[in-house]
Amino acid sequence: MPEAVDEMTKPDLAAAVPLSHRADGARLVAGYLDRAAQAVLADAVRAAIAAAPLYQPRMPRSGSPFSVRMTNCGALGWVSDEAGYRYQPEHPLTGAPWSPIPEIALAAWAELTGYPAPPEACLVNWYGPQAKMGLHQDRDEQAFDAPVLSLSLGDTALFRIGGTSRKSPTRTVRLASGDAVLIGGADRLAFHGIDRILPGTSTLLPEGGRINLTLRRVTPPGRTGDPVVNSGR
Ligand code: SIN
Numbered sequence: 001m002p003e004a005v006d007e008m009t010k011p012d013l014a015a016a017v018p019l020s021h022r023a024d025g026a027r028l029v030a031g032y033l034d035r036a037a038q039a040v041l042a043d044a045v046r047a048a049i050a051a052a053p054l055y056q057p058r059m060p061r062s063g064s065p066f067s068v069r070m071t072n073c074g075a076l077g078w079v080s081d082e083a084g085y086r087y088q089p090e091h092p093l094t095g096a097p098w099s100p101i102p103e104i105a106l107a108a109w110a111e112l113t114g115y116p117a118p119p120e121a122c123l124v125n126w127y128g129p130q131a132k133m134g135l136h137q138d139r140d141e142q143a144f145d146a147p148v149l150s151l152s153l154g155d156t157a158l159f160r161i162g163g164t165s166r167k168s169p170t171r172t173v174r175l176a177s178g179d180a181v182l183i184g185g186a187d188r189l190a191f192h193g194i195d196r197i198l199p200g201t202s203t204l205l206p207e208g209g210r211i212n213l214t215l216r217r218v219t220p221p222g223r224t225g226d227p228v229v230n231s232g233r
């Protein structure tokens, strides 16, 4: 029966795996997006990139380039350059607004976070075979009550997550194409990063590599017109 098939292909949200011992901490929903949904999302990301091209962000102060390339979708995008980390409504190179957040990503936010407002920002990280991301906190938002939702496409990555101090012990998990991670609750400010990509572990992206989307609520609901956060670091 079609209903039975639907049941079988639905993600088992109850099977979300805690990534820490902390209350309401980070959780992994392995295989959240099936292959068809991954392909639709990858196409949507390509369309978003065509309108708001990937660029190489730079570290605050030093200006050293990140190894990942980035763009954003949504009303606000997270950017980094010599002036610091911040959210802004326009692409730093073209000055154009970011592309809309893909429908599938919005649906994932609604289903997985239960947050009473949509995300305002969706950071798109594009990892080539050598790219990685050092341990960091996502703390340029004002709405820390909202989790950060991560969706992964393409090659598997080694994702490291610790506690709210840089010195906290960390654990590493593999994030495969279609996996979702919620970084929220007591882990909302947990340090996390990508140690490395495992090239050739997915056939989703013909060009290889990995795409990670992180969806964020930046401003508290009802206050969307407030000045944009700039940590200035
Ligand atoms: C991030 O923390 O911005 C990205 C995490 C990931 O690539 O999985």
Ligand code: MN
Pocket (backbone or CB within 6 Å): 136, 137, 138, 192, 214
């Ligand atoms: Mn992050």
